[in-house]
Amino acid sequence: xxxxxxxxxxxxxxxxxxxxxxxxxxxxxxxxxxxxxxxxxxxxxxxxxxxxxxxxxxxxxxxxxxxxxxxxxxxxxxxxxxxxxxxxxxxxxxxxxxxxxxxxxxxxxxxxxxxxxxxxxxxxxxxxxxxxxxxxxxxxxxxxxxxxxxxxxxxxxxxxxxxxxxxxxxxxxxxxxxxxxxxxxxxxxxxxxxxxxxxxxxxxxxxxxxxxxxxxxxxxxxxxxxxxxxxxxxxxxxxxxxxxxxxxxxxxxxxxxxxxxxxxxxxxxxxxxxxxxxxxxxxxxxxxxxxxxxxxxxxxxxxxxxxxxxxxxxxx
Numbered sequence: 260x261x262x263x264x265x266x267x268x269x270x271x272x273x274x275x276x277x278x279x280x281x282x283x284x285x286x287x288x289x290x291x292x293x294x295x296x297x298x299x300x301x302x303x304x305x306x307x308x309x310x311x312x313x314x315x316x317x318x319x320x321x322x323x324x325x326x327x328x329x330x331x332x333x334x335x336x337x338x339x340x341x342x343x344x345x346x347x348x349x350x351x352x353x354x355x356x357x358x359x360x361x362x363x364x365x366x367x368x369x370x371x372x373x374x375x376x377x378x379x380x381x382x383x384x385x386x387x388x389x390x391x392x393x394x395x396x397x398x399x400x401x402x403x404x405x406x407x408x409x410x411x412x413x414x415x416x417x418x419x420x421x422x423x424x425x426x427x428x429x430x431x432x433x434x435x436x437x438x439x440x441x442x443x444x445x446x447x448x449x450x451x452x453x454x455x456x457x458x459x460x461x462x463x464x465x466x467x468x469x470x471x472x473x474x475x476x477x478x479x480x481x482x483x484x485x486x487x488x489x490x491x492x493x494x495x496x497x498x499x500x501x502x503x504x505x506x507x508x509x510x511x512x513x514x515x516x517x518x519x520x521x522x523x524x525x526x527x528x529x530x531x532x533x534x535x536x537x538x539x540x541x542x543x544x545x546x547x548x549x550x551x552x553x554x555x556x557x558x559x560x561x562x563x564x565x566x567x568x569x570x571x572x573x574x575x
Contacts, residue, residue, distance in 0.1 A: 271321045273352040275371055276448040278313045280346035281438050308343035311497040312475035314368050314377060316449045317352035319471055325354060325364065326383045328463055331453075331508045335386035336366070336471065337393045337501035337552075338379030350376055363389040386503045393501045393552050397534060403526045405574040408562050409489035409533055418485030418519035423542065424477060425514045426469055428456070432480040440511065443473060468508035475502065477509065478517060478537050478551050485519045487535055494561035498532060499554035506541075506548045514542040522552070530556040 315336055322330045344350055349371040355364045362384045368376040379392040406412075426432070428441045444454055447470060452458025459467035469477060509515070516539075523534035532554050539549040559565050 269356045271324065271354045271356060273317050273321055275349040275351050276317055277347060277349050278309050278316075278344065278448050279446040280309050281313075281443065281446070308345055308496070310475070311338070311340040311377065312472045312500055312502070313448075314338075314344070314350060314352065315472045315475075315502070316447055316470060317350065317368065318354065318366055318381065319451070320449050321352060321354040322364075322366075322381055325357060326362070329383045331468060331504070333383050333385075333504050333507065334381065334471075335383070335389075335391060335501065335503040336379060336381045337386075337391035337503075338366070338377045339392055339396060339499045340377050340497060341375045342370075344370065344376055354381065391501060393499050393534075393554070396499065397523050397552075400523055400525045403524055403531070405569070405572075406524065406526060406531055407490075407565055407569050407572065407574065408493055408557050408559070409524055409531045410572070412487065412489060412521060412524060412533060414521055414524060416487060416521045418487060418517075420484055422481040422484050422517040422519075423514065424481050424517060425512065426473065426477045427512050428467075432476055435482065436476045436480055440469070440473060443470070443476075447472075464508060464510070467511040469511055471502060474509055474549065475500065475551070477515070478539065479553075481517065482519075485517075485535075487519060487521055487533060488555075489531065489533065489557055490562065492561075492563070493557045495555050495557040497553065498530070498556040499552075501550075501552040503550045503552075504548070505550065506546060509539070509549060515548070516540045516542050516545075527556075529560070530558055532556045 318336060322334060326334065350368055352366070352368045354366050357364045363380065363382040366381050367378045370376060380389065382389045382391070426440055429439050431439055453462040453468050454470055456467055462468070518538045520536050521533055522536045525532045534552065534554050537551045538547060540546060541548050
């Protein structure tokens, strides 16, 4: 139903879902991550949060309704994460209805009590033609003046190596992602036949596709190889993320190569951020098939030497 209030855009909304926490055992740099309850509590959080891109699954049915099959071929979702969600909380996704023929919409998600979870944008076709959430935020960033954890990093710095990656149904994706695609499909908030070996045979592509939220896993599993992180030990989280399909979908069992580059550095009162663009190439043809922008924010309080090193650098 269209809202009678002129200030509110008509929108589609999905059902309330309870996304599952699957990263409690995540490890990197020989320590647990923010998704572990105990680690989260040391940083002043009530529990380990669910990973942000988990919520992308709730948008897929809505965006498919708006755009059709092309959503899985050239769709782009760009989101700024606002508030953390813990296991057991309910979340609903919203998509503004576009004008006839439009290829760009605004999206958001909120908890059952109305607490905002994320805001963002989505489109199909050439994403560069639209004012997507993360590029707009990057354009407004001020150059950081007081980096401590990330002081060795530079805009334009590229990953140390081309990373080779694939995702099979029963493939363990490493310490960063201690579960398999098959595990995820058992609990994904929005099941889809096109994700499965059997149902995908009836899809437009005749083979199983990787769910949007699991593209983040595919591209994050080898992130350590890029060596684009700051000083350690420190604990980070996703503060914003854009997944853009250029020649999609991405397929289960397909070999890909990843190239990364730092496109921005920033800071807030509590975090230091590295904004990394990852380009995804089909290995056999070297065709660019997807890109991701990730704002990886590291919590200053998690770096044991932060205050001392800030003072040494004259930043305290």
